Amino acid sequence: MKEMNIAYVGFGKSTNRYHIPYVKTRDHMKIKRVVNRSLGKRPKEQAALEATGTVFSTALSDIITDDSIDLVVVVTPAFAHYDTVKQLLMGGKNVLCDKPLVETAQEAKTLIDLANEKGLFFMPFQNRRFDSDFLTVKKVIEAGYLGDLIDITVNMDHFRANDATSGQPFDGAWYGHGVHLVDQMISLFGKPSSVSYDIRSVRQEDAVDDYFNVNLMYPKLRATVAATEVAALPHPKWIVYGTRGTFVKATVDQQENDLKVGIMPGTEGFGCDTPDDFGTVTYYNGNGDRIEKRIPSVTGDYARVYDAVYETIMNGREKLVTDEQILAVIETLEHGFH
Template sequence: MEKQLNVGLIGYGFAGRAFHAPVITSVPGLNLRKVVERRSDFSKKRYPWVEIVRSADDLYRDPEIDLVVVTTPSTNHVEFVRDALNADKHVVVEKPFTATAEEADELIELAKEKNKVLSVFHNRRWDGDFMTIREILQNGLIGEVKECEFHWDSFNPIAASTNWREKSGLGTGVLYDLGVHLIDQAVCLFGIPNMISADVHIQREGAAAHDYFDLTLFYDRHLKVSLKSSRMVRTRGPRYTLHGDKGSFIKYGLDPQEQALIDGHTPANSRDWGKEPEELWGSIDTTVGGLNVKGTIETIPGAYQDYYQNIYEHITGVSDLVVKPEEARMNIRLIELALESHKEGKVIPIRL
């Protein structure tokens, strides 16, 4: 019989409700056993078998809880992750990992001391468009990439949200919230850059946290990677644009998994989970084997469940950990350097 790992979920806000709980319950080896909800019982309506507890301490004290998943605001990740590791639990934490690289270093060291698994939920590595781009590059379909742009734009010109991400302070704002995903994808594809420059601003009147960024990552081989986000984009452009010495790949649209999860679907109850409609497939214009090729490439179906499948397999000794905490720490370090670049108005060399 397959070994079962009992999971305790801290927080049932948007991240816990829309992402973690439905994906965790789609992995056969994971048993969502307890959910920390301070004042409500919302999770029990969808998962009637779970036990609702009011304090994270209940998870830490329970010897049957193997894995603690932290989905609280990133500004207090350190406290919950530290306490869970000290209670000898494996830990998955929502991105961004921490507000500073120093905090990340502390948690990584503690996980090593306790011999426990620590990983950050960088689920966008399992977006279908990103998975497709990775295959395009690995197969050399557009040659050596020289320039690319990743965008995460929206149209929300009025700053009216009271969400923690919109408040002032370290660890808030769109660079931590969305930029960390684009940084993680860029580093996965191209490695750690040599230099970084950044323009980080508040565009919307009344906003307290930065809501715009334009980052440039500089690499050897004359590669430049631009990462951008704005809340003032009413007409969306491409999400991904890549130009290589053999051709180009351009992709519009957002991975469908997030909306499917919000709508109540899960990888376990959906026949075509993560499959993108043909009208959103990316376009390629390139040369293969001396032949000019122009058309579309079918998007690989996204698979957020594979993140938690890997967590299960790593804890049970079957697979290596895919999202390592050191990688998530690097993303935070690049955010720190981006903010430094913006403040000083110059290109900053990467200092790990």
């Protein structure tokens, strides 16, 4: 299998938590370069990569002029995404960009058009398509337990009562958390026919939004995405109603929890639910019998985004996140404030 050489722009928490540990589980992916505005802030992590041949520097041009780089992953603060990605695409590089990708649909369209014009790969890092809970919901829907879907709700709740911050809408929960949940719904059902928004700042009046409850409407389905930062008792992560059954999963994907305590991808049991965390489907079978069944969780794996990128760049496969989906997600986010 041909090796894919990767460069990172940004070397903060996200790069070291959600990207590099996963890439290290793939033998055919090599981290060739890291560019960051300042070096030495993470000396242990930097030294570990340098020991395997990764070159660190502070200039974006070092990546652009390196013809061996197959993919550049942008993990800068979100406000810098647009300009950084545009420079890289202009320099002829394939780009995977963390999310939220950009603030406006026009910015997204400009980058998509530029990539297509130059024949380059460009996609957001929608890793939560490979959350365990989302993969399990997909499995239940595809198995047919629920019949025709009527109503689906996904929540992303935390309890951070004293963490209100000021800033722009791009810095708030709707863009920060909503980007994951909206993308999950659009990946399942496509672009909604209409959207109704309830986006608020509940912890502090002049702070960025920290609560949302947004309904994506489809011809026969309402898909609700919701989040709050003041949930002392969180909502169930998923509630899915259909004409024949209901699926409820209370708990979230465990990958992030494991990463936070230093358990790495590739470790036995990484990201796995315990049986207590399995979701429950309640449905009526063809005889009219009411059945309740625990559904073992599908194991999540954010490295599968990189697998998909590899297949597109190296083998010409279709992109995991299509251009149409990219635009639909950003449009949905942007319209929440217009």
